[in-house]
Amino acid sequence: MELTSSELVVLGLIIESPQHGYDLEQVIERRGIRQWTEIGFSSIYYLLTKLEKRGLVHAPDAPAAAKGRRVFQATAAGQEAATRAALALVAEPQPVSNPFLVGVSNLPLLTEPEYRRALAERLGQVRARIAAMEAAAAAQSPLALPAREVFSYSLSLLEAERSWLARRVQVSDGGQNG
Numbered sequence: 001m002e003l004t005s006s007e008l009v010v011l012g013l014i015i016e017s018p019q020h021g022y023d024l025e026q027v028i029e030r031r032g033i034r035q036w037t038e039i040g041f042s043s044i045y046y047l048l049t050k051l052e053k054r055g056l057v058h059a060p061d062a063p064a065a066a067k068g069r070r071v072f073q074a075t076a077a078g079q080e081a082a083t084r085a086a087l088a089l090v091a092e093p094q095p096v097s098n099p100f101l102v103g104v105s106n107l108p109l110l111t112e113p114e115y116r117r118a119l120a121e122r123l124g125q126v127r128a129r130i131a132a133m134e135a136a137a138a139a140q141s142p143l144a145l146p147a148r149e150v151f152s153y154s155l156s157l158l159e160a161e162r163s164w165l166a167r168r169v170q171v172s173d174g175g176q177n178g
Contacts, residue, residue, distance in 0.1 A: 003085040006039050007056075010047045011074060011082045014057055018073040021045050031147060032136045035129070036154060048072055056081055116169055123165040130158045 003011065013019065013027055021044045028039055039047070051057045056078030059070035074082070100122075107115060137143060137151040 003081055005089075006037060006043065007047055007051060008082060008085045008089070009033060009037055009039060010044065011051055011056055011078055012086070014051075014072050015074045015079060015082055018071050020069060020071050021048060024048075030136075030140070031150075032133060035133065036150070051078065119165055119169045123162065123169055126158055126162045126165060130155065130162065133158065 009028075010024060013024055019027070024044050025041055028034060028037075028044075033039065048057065052059070052072070055075055057072045057074055059072050061071075103118075110118070133151060133155055137147075137155075140147065143151065
């Protein structure tokens, strides 16, 4: 049973702790999950409905009409599907769609000064994301292993991009040029 990334995130959060849609929104927001997924607030209940129809979650003790008040729990099938999907995603490298690379592949459309300005702007935004992510991790300390790994991996990718961008725009980056 295939799960989309968004389905796996929601299912994983429910496996971690049974919760209703609003609780899921709060966890997604607090952990900065939207930095690396495409889960919008409006899609949480859609995902819960899909997972429930597939028998991966259920909401015992609540009428089906009261969606906002239903506390969802993972089923055994949900646990198994999430485990298989998580193992596959951790073990098997997947191609990553990156809009930045689409822009760079069209460099003939830009002048060199436009390109350098765009890179400098991106560098500033990457630095801001690093700072925000570090602050989010510190605010939630101590972090559970899954959150610690997500923050660590995400920060490593951002630091690599920061370093690459700093070399390309030829600016001093606080002595951290690499």
